[in-house]
Each structure stands twice: as C-alpha cells, then as structure tokens.
Amino acid sequence: GESVGLHLPTLSVQEGDNSIINCAYSNSASDYFIWYKQESGKGPQFIIDIRSNMDKRQGQRVTVLLNKTVKHLSLQIAATQPGDSAVYFCAENSKSGSARQLTFGSGTQLTVLP
Amino acid sequence: DAGITQSPRYKITETGRQVTLMCHQTWSHSYMFWYRQDLGHGLRLIYYSAAADITDKGEVPDGYVVSRSKTENFPLTLESATRSQTSVYFCASRGQANTEAFFGQGTRLTVV
Structure with missing residues (x-):
C-alpha cells in the first residue's frame, strides 16, 4: 500500500553541525508535504512545507528538498542547536475518500550532542 | 483563547467502558483529524x-x-475500550486541503 517512511529512526549530531533527515514516500499522487517537530509530551508542530511544483524551500535555519523522480524528501537543519532535539516527522497529503488526508511516517529521533 | 484544545489530557478507563475524547478548535477550520500515536x-x-x-x-x-455536528467540535468515542486502544491521541485541524494541520496537546488514554 501507499506509505510514507523514514530511512533512519535515530540521528545524533554535534551542536553546530548541520542535520539531514530523510523521508521516502510512495504515493505519486501526493502533491503537498510537511515536516513536523515533536518534543516530548507535546503535539507535533509545523516546521516547513513544500508543494509538488517546487524542488526546494527555505525557512529559518531549515530547508526542505523534494525529489519527485525518486520520491524522496529531506529536511536540512543548519547549525543544529540543543533545542532542535526532538522527533521529526514527514507527512504527505493525498486524496482518499471525501477529502485529502495527511499520512505520517514513523519519525526520526534527532539528538544534539554538546 | 484561539487554538485547538483536547480534553481530557489524561484518562484511565476500564476494558469494556465507553469513553469520549473531545476536540475543539476556534478557527472554524473545515478539516479535522484524529490520530493515535x-x-x-x-x-x-x-x-x-x-x-x-x-x-x-x-x-x-x-x-x-x-x-x-458542529464545525468546531470533533469528538472521538471508543464504544467498548480495549487494552490495545491504550495510546496517545492527537486531534488536528486545518483550514484548507493543502495547508498545514495544527495539533492539539494530546490525550493520554490508558485502558486497564
């Protein structure tokens, strides 16, 4: 079936280094993608999104890259800080039933080392 | 305050009981979702x-x-709770089909 998945369940980086979190998706009809950050005990928080007519989108310290050819999505965090430690989820938007739904991957735990 | 709120935050219930988790949003968003984590x-x-x-x-x-029944509310009911439904439940809402969804703080449900 269609699914969104992540390549690595955990990622550890040194403070100040750049982080790259990857995501593979399989639904070619998905046209919108979102990255969420979830801290312990909290709900997911929106980080950045990208539509399928774009290859790259930049925010504050974050960049999302979309490669539709290989159905791959990545989140790059520049100069990673301790506050970036969290679980990161990618989500894809696809049509099912009466409306579009958001399907999430299993998440990557990012740990920032001092 | 504006936003999306879930209640209760924590709930312990017994197997076989009915339990309802509430979700309320103040943005008049069209879309609402329930997830379990x-x-x-x-x-x-x-x-x-x-x-x-x-x-x-x-x-x-x-x-x-x-x-x-109302745009702002989207309650989730477990008709006869089972231990496998022990989980953290998140409600989310969004205004349009291709925009980000906003999440509530979650409800931690334990079925004993």
Whole structure:
C-alpha cells in the first residue's frame, strides 16, 4: 500500500553541525508535504512545507528538498542547536475518500550532542 | 483563547467502558483529524472530516466512532475500550486541503 517512511529512526549530531533527515514516500499522487517537530509530551508542530511544483524551500535555519523522480524528501537543519532535539516527522497529503488526508511516517529521533 | 484544545489530557478507563475524547478548535477550520500515536508506529490516522456532517475512515478506524455536528467540535468515542486502544491521541485541524494541520496537546488514554 501507499506509505510514507523514514530511512533512519535515530540521528545524533554535534551542536553546530548541520542535520539531514530523510523521508521516502510512495504515493505519486501526493502533491503537498510537511515536516513536523515533536518534543516530548507535546503535539507535533509545523516546521516547513513544500508543494509538488517546487524542488526546494527555505525557512529559518531549515530547508526542505523534494525529489519527485525518486520520491524522496529531506529536511536540512543548519547549525543544529540543543533545542532542535526532538522527533521529526514527514507527512504527505493525498486524496482518499471525501477529502485529502495527511499520512505520517514513523519519525526520526534527532539528538544534539554538546 | 484561539487554538485547538483536547480534553481530557489524561484518562484511565476500564476494558469494556465507553469513553469520549473531545476536540475543539476556534478557527472554524473545515478539516479535522484524529490520530493515535504508539511507540514504533508514528501517527496513524483514525478518522478525518472535511466539513460538518462529513467523516471518513482513516488507517485504523475499528473500535472508534466520530461525529461532526458542529464545525468546531470533533469528538472521538471508543464504544467498548480495549487494552490495545491504550495510546496517545492527537486531534488536528486545518483550514484548507493543502495547508498545514495544527495539533492539539494530546490525550493520554490508558485502558486497564
């Protein structure tokens, strides 16, 4: 079936280094993608999104890259800080039933080392 | 305050009991979602709604019932709770089909 998945369940980086979190998706009809950050005990928080007519989108310290050819999505965090430690989820938007739904991957735990 | 709120934040119930989790949003968003989050499974969609009186099943709908009589509310009912429904439940809403969803703080449900 269609699914969104992540390549690595955990990622550890040194403070100040750049982080790259990857995501593979399989639904070619998905046209919108979102990255969420979830801290312990909290709900997911929106980080950045990208539509399928774009290859790259930049925010504050974050960049999302979309490669539709290989159905791959990545989140790059520049100069990673301790506050970036969290679980990161990618989500894809696809049509099912009466409306579009958001399907999430299993998440990557990012740990920032001092 | 504006936003999306879930209640209760924590709930312990016995097997076989009916329990309802509440979700309320103040943005008049059309779309609302219920997810459950279990260790190792990420967020799995239970039900979603595109508008009042319109609901659809997600990936794991069995054992759950939803309603959407008003745009701002989207309650989730476990008709006869089972231990396998022990989880953290998140409600989310969004205004349009291709925009980000905003999440509540979650409800931690334990079925004993």
